[in-house]
Amino acid sequence: MSPFSTSYGKLMMWFFLVSDALTFGGLLVAYGFTRHATDQAWPIGEETFNSMPFLGHGYPLLYVALMTFILIVSSVTMVLAVEAGHRMDKKGVIKWMIATIIGGFFFVGSQAWEWSHFIHGSEFGKIELADGSQAIVKGHFGEFENFTIVEAGHHHKKGQTIKAGEDMTAQEMMHEYQHAAVAGHIHGDTITLHDGSRATFAKEANEHMELIIKKDGGDYKVGDKIEDHKKAAEMYDKVIGSGEKNRVIYGANLQQNEYGPQQYAQFFFFITGFHGFHVFSGVIINILILMMVVRGTMHSRGHYEMVEKTGLYWHFVDLVWVFVFTFFYLV
Amino acid sequence: MIRDDIYEYSLDAHHDEDTGKKMRAKIWKVTLLLTIITAVEVICGAVIKQSSDWWTVTKWFFIALTLVKAGFIVLSFMHLGDERKGLKYVILVPYFIFILYLIFIALWEGLAVGASWPATYAG
Numbered sequence: 356m357s358p359f360s361t362s363y364g365k366l367m368m369w370f371f372l373v374s375d376a377l378t379f380g381g382l383l384v385a386y387g388f389t390r391h392a393t394d395q396a397w398p399i400g401e402e403t404f405n406s407m408p409f410l411g412h413g414y415p416l417l418y419v420a421l422m423t424f425i426l427i428v429s430s431v432t433m434v435l436a437v438e439a440g441h442r443m444d445k446k447g448v449i450k451w452m453i454a455t456i457i458g459g460f461f462f463v464g465s466q467a468w469e470w471s472h473f474i475h476g477s478e479f480g481k482i483e484l485a486d487g488s489q490a491i492v493k494g495h496f497g498e499f500e501n502f503t504i505v506e507a508g509h510h511h512k513k514g515q516t517i518k519a520g521e522d523m524t525a526q527e528m529m530h531e532y533q534h535a536a537v538a539g540h541i542h543g544d545t546i547t548l549h550d551g552s553r554a555t556f557a558k559e560a561n562e563h564m565e566l567i568i569k570k571d572g573g574d575y576k577v578g579d580k581i582e583d584h585k586k587a588a589e590m591y592d593k594v595i596g597s598g599e600k601n602r603v604i605y606g607a608n609l610q611q612n613e614y615g616p617q618q619y620a621q622f623f624f625f626i627t628g629f630h631g632f633h634v635f636s637g638v639i640i641n642i643l644i645l646m647m648v649v650r651g652t653m654h655s656r657g658h659y660e661m662v663e664k665t666g667l668y669w670h671f672v673d674l675v676w677v678f679v680f681t682f683f684y685l686v
Numbered sequence: 687m688i689r690d691d692i693y694e695y696s697l698d699a700h701h702d703e704d705t706g707k708k709m710r711a712k713i714w715k716v717t718l719l720l721t722i723i724t725a726v727e728v729i730c731g732a733v734i735k736q737s738s739d740w741w742t743v744t745k746w747f748f749i750a751l752t753l754v755k756a757g758f759i760v761l762s763f764m765h766l767g768d769e770r771k772g773l774k775y776v777i778l779v780p781y782f783i784f785i786l787y788l789i790f791i792a793l794w795e796g797l798a799v800g801a802s803w804p805a806t807y808a809g
Contacts, residue, residue: 358772359770373780384789387793391793392797393800415731415732416731431713438706438713441700443700660699670759670764673763674760678752680752681748681749685727685731686748
């Protein structure tokens with residue numbers, strides 16, 4: 356007789372989940388260690404994650420809230436599949452498992468979008484001011500109007516005007532601009548393009564500019580804000596048009612990070628990546644079990660315990676996300 | 687093939703339509719609760735700034751809400767609340783002992799490292 360009154364498979368799933376929970380616990384504690392050890396300004400969730408697909412900026416935490424909601428709902432549909440299994444309701448199990456799988460795909464897709472956004476960074480990037488301090492920028496980025504070539508390159512001819520939306524998309528112009536800004540190829544209002552040609556560029560002025568200091572320098576300290584829009588815009592343009600290399604950082608990768616200390620990006624990639632991998636494998640396992648359900652394997656066995664076991668794994672993934680959400684986005 | 691591992695306990699898990707109705711009602715109730723908690727968290731996160739005097743309270747409020755959410759997921763969705771006492775404690779007790787110790791020791795050490803080598807860690 357068993358003191359736990361549960362099957363071997365379920366018990367082993369629980370033991371696996373305990374060990375996996377310790378892994379995630381260890382990772383989150385390591386993140387906490389770094390956060391407690393650093394004296395740098397840590398990124399703030401609602402400043403870092405404030406974009407929505409198709410809508411742009413200015414929606415603090417809304418997208419990640421939506422992701423969290425999707426994952427919770429897919430956990431609910433999973434528990435409904437398990438309940439249907441207990442009544443031997445094959446149709447119900449199939450219906451709810453399909454819903455769970457769709458929710459899982461939505462979550463993985465959302466995470467891909469979130470990563471892509473995090474890697475590409477904001478339109479403004481993080482700039483290094485003259486005194487050595489670093490600042491992130493809030494505001495509205497002025498649209499590009501055109502590039503006028505003043506010195507020919509491999510591709511563009513002298514005197515040619517590249518109009519936004521006609522000869523080049525706004526996105527391509529942005530790409531040229533950011534690339535040149537990082538490389539120190541913008542001097543005032545002339546820019547060196549990819550093909551080596553030099554151009555003057557016309558763009559609308561940046562509006563509602565505000566600088567928030569994220570790293571101490573000679574004049575400015577962490578937490579200082581330059582809220583005078585005109586002054587902030589002038590300071591920003593001066594840095595971008597300085598013609599110096601690496602005065603601006605766009606987005607985050609394993610070498611540099613627009614949002615804050617480098618470790619933040621590394622933990623973000625590792626922990627949300629490891630979680631995303633769990634979600635992905637959960638979706639695959641759910642699909643496999645769904646196929647077995649459809650073929651009637653569970654029904655002829657007389658019980659749907661396999662659905663319950665994958666359900667445990669799926670809920671665990673949701674459980675981990677609850678903690679990731681709190682420690683990466685909220686606090 | 688004889689499967690002695692599944693016959694004994696797995697068949698006990700069946701229930702009838704009436705019990706199912708009650709269970710589904712409970713599931714939807716928990717769903718509503720988790721949704722409300724998440725919405726409250728996001729609204730607080732967007733409204734209360736980290737520079738505000740209320741931030742410390744808000745932070746602990748977030749952590750408390752997270753634990754409430756986790757509790758509902760584990761006890762209700764994962765049905766750990768319905769399992770035998772022995773199984774429940776075999777899972778929860780060792781985990782809590784170990785993780786609380788780890789949190790205490792690592793965060794305390796983090797503060798000490800930060801104080802001893804300022805500016806060299808996390809640049």
